[in-house]
Amino acid sequence: xxxxxxxxxxxxxxxxxxxxxxxxxxxxxxxxxxxxxxxxxxxxxxxxxxxxxxxxxxxxxxxxxxxxxxxxxxxxxxxxxxxxxxxxxxxxxxxxxxxxxxxxxxxxxxxxxxxxxxxxxxxxxxxxxxxxxxxxxxxxxxxxxxxxxxxxxxxxxxxxxxxxxxxxxxxxxxxxxxxxxxxxxxxxxxxxxxxxxxxxxxxxxxxxxxxxxxxxxxxxxxxxxxxxxxxxxxxxxxxx
Amino acid sequence: xxxxxxxxxxxxxxxxxxxxxxxxxxxxxxxxxxxxxxxxxxxxxxxxxxxxxxxxxxxxxxxxxxxxxxxxxxxxxxxxxxxxxxxxxxxxxxxxxxxxxxxxxxxxxxxxxxxxxxxxxxxxxxxxxxxxxxxxxxxxxxxxxxxxxxxxxxxxxxxxxxxxxxxxxxxxxxxxxxxxxxxxxxxxxxxxxxxxxxxxxxxxxxxxxxxxxxxxxxxxxxxxxxxxxxxxxxxxxxxxxxxxxxxxxxxxxxxxxxxxxxxxxxxxxxxxxxxxxxxxxxxxxxxxxxxxxxxxxxxxxxxxxxxxxxxxxxxxxxxxxxxxxxxxxxxxxxxxxxxxxxxxxxxxxxxxxxxxxxxxxxxxxxxxxxxxxxxxxxxxxxxxxxxxxxxxxxxxxxxxxxxxxxxxxxxxxxxxxxxxxxxxxxxxxxxxxxxxxxxxxxxxxxxxxxxxxxxxxxx
Numbered sequence: 037x038x039x040x041x042x043x044x045x046x047x048x049x050x051x052x053x054x055x056x057x058x059x060x061x062x063x064x065x066x067x068x069x070x071x072x073x074x075x076x077x078x079x080x081x082x083x084x085x086x087x088x089x090x091x092x093x094x095x096x097x098x099x100x101x102x103x104x105x106x107x108x109x110x111x112x113x114x115x116x117x118x119x120x121x122x123x124x125x126x127x128x129x130x131x132x133x134x135x136x137x138x139x140x141x142x143x144x145x146x147x148x149x150x151x152x153x154x155x156x157x158x159x160x161x162x163x164x165x166x167x168x169x170x171x172x173x174x175x176x177x178x179x180x181x182x183x184x185x186x187x188x189x190x191x192x193x194x195x196x197x198x199x200x201x202x203x204x205x206x207x208x209x210x211x212x213x214x215x216x217x218x219x220x221x222x223x224x225x226x227x228x229x230x231x232x233x234x235x236x237x238x239x240x241x242x243x244x245x246x247x248x249x250x251x252x253x254x255x256x257x258x259x260x261x262x263x264x265x266x267x268x269x270x271x272x273x274x275x276x
Numbered sequence: 277x278x279x280x281x282x283x284x285x286x287x288x289x290x291x292x293x294x295x296x297x298x299x300x301x302x303x304x305x306x307x308x309x310x311x312x313x314x315x316x317x318x319x320x321x322x323x324x325x326x327x328x329x330x331x332x333x334x335x336x337x338x339x340x341x342x343x344x345x346x347x348x349x350x351x352x353x354x355x356x357x358x359x360x361x362x363x364x365x366x367x368x369x370x371x372x373x374x375x376x377x378x379x380x381x382x383x384x385x386x387x388x389x390x391x392x393x394x395x396x397x398x399x400x401x402x403x404x405x406x407x408x409x410x411x412x413x414x415x416x417x418x419x420x421x422x423x424x425x426x427x428x429x430x431x432x433x434x435x436x437x438x439x440x441x442x443x444x445x446x447x448x449x450x451x452x453x454x455x456x457x458x459x460x461x462x463x464x465x466x467x468x469x470x471x472x473x474x475x476x477x478x479x480x481x482x483x484x485x486x487x488x489x490x491x492x493x494x495x496x497x498x499x500x501x502x503x504x505x506x507x508x509x510x511x512x513x514x515x516x517x518x519x520x521x522x523x524x525x526x527x528x529x530x531x532x533x534x535x536x537x538x539x540x541x542x543x544x545x546x547x548x549x550x551x552x553x554x555x556x557x558x559x560x561x562x563x564x565x566x567x568x569x570x571x572x573x574x575x576x577x578x579x580x581x582x583x584x585x586x587x588x589x590x591x592x593x594x595x596x597x598x599x600x601x602x603x604x605x606x607x608x609x610x611x612x613x614x615x616x617x618x619x620x621x622x623x624x625x626x627x628x629x630x631x632x633x634x635x636x637x638x639x640x641x642x643x644x645x646x647x648x649x650x651x652x653x654x655x656x657x658x659x660x661x662x663x664x665x666x667x668x669x670x671x672x673x674x675x676x677x678x679x680x681x682x683x684x685x686x687x688x689x690x691x692x693x694x695x696x697x698x699x700x701x702x703x704x705x706x707x708x709x710x711x712x713x714x715x716x717x718x719x720x721x722x723x724x725x726x727x728x729x730x731x732x733x734x735x
Binding site for chain 1: 629636653670688692705712713719720
């Protein structure tokens, strides 16, 4: 299967191991992976803050670039950015663009849903020694409905033990510009998440979005916690 | 007080946060348990929304049918374009009846039009008879939750308030506090000249209004005084009596986690014979106040499907941290953040669409499946397009630069490379005061790709 990687700007610049991991895992399960380096940002920061014109311009670029790729699937190590692509058609009045947006969205998958639902793979041959817990990133969970997929993949990682947080589905407080527009509220939400993670006695908190991981990881390290924040692809790529 | 200041005050109030955490968690647990007793929850949500959608598409027709049938049963109906008209209509009726004291049962619509203040200006004393509303009135505050107005108060605070205002012995016992309120209120029911209530549902085919409650105060309010005035938003109408079946499954379960409220009062017109129960006069005031504007587009129309259960408040992680008062609007929480800008205008409430992390928990629990995050995004778009609220000069500039850079992959790559080489860290004190900022990776993904990842393990 020919996969075109939608890297996301955040993974590209701040969490490249997630994208590198995604490439290696996809190759391990038999996909060929392409990457078009004209891609930048999907436009979500602008869209979520109300800058629809800016978001629309970036959506058009994205659609043109990934139409040209002609791959069987577009796969991203981010539930949130994948959900943004799924929202693209709402940005356009024009029927032709709406149709193009829908066609691209139909081929765009978050990594875990692609592996489990499209390829039927539960075990990607990973091994990782440690106690892990999964944080359900909001857009992946509620916009894309991914809940069992990452857990199935993590349960098949050799050496890893998956424990559930009581508040796994609660928002970590990131919310894009919300995290800096309303930092006190954002951190109050975050602390409930971080306290649950610390109480779970895990080695790492794993999630499918670099954005939540920056938020959770940034607070964990500020509190001097030894719990690491890891991307799902970081764990799935690991064979140590 | 700005939203920021209100939120900060709430976050530093340990009693408030404790009360909120306790109550919203309890509501959520009870809701889940009650949901499980419904035969087909998802089906009920879909049916309820379909009924609301159909009603809103033909609202004019259903309202005519409702008022026609209500009048035939002996009610008088009045149309109020806005808050001022509604207050004027109700105030005039009260004055004409020579009312000095008015008992009120719980109604967010009366909060919306600021009725109590308008009545007080006419020298009429409105008495809130719902326990939560009574507490709020004694404290001189406003409700902080759609169904639990005093949710932000601890039992200790209520005990102190009652000791001060009602002159009772300070007591932490909920039953003793409730008894004290009941005793104080009984007297007021007996002397009241007029009762004012809200409306949960108005049935077009029969002209019936339905009021749900747990304390019996709404039943007294609508039956003891000679005159009853009911205030309803125009979106409260439903077509058929049989439609109540689905809404009665959804509202108590979503609102208070009950399978059914203790009282359901179905009121049709006035009493026909002297021995009947009920008021001699019933006035139904139908309030627009921005609602008809929302009918124009499907995205905004959907907020009129709201049945005011408050489940989205209990589920919202922002509301759970800061409570209702910080929002600065009559309707708080997620539904308040989408209703308020549409009812009172976005210029005066431009902060509300941003009072959310867009997590979507509200949409999950909404019994009529209102897509609140989509509405928040729509309203954010309007804030930016109409330049509502504060200036946002720097934000606009930042997003223009962002879009220009992101449209040019080479510029994007070199900007980031430069930032990496020069170790430029964005000045984000709002982030770094509480959280470490993850630095840019030593090499971007695209650099790794070109440096060998592209050909790694590929023959």
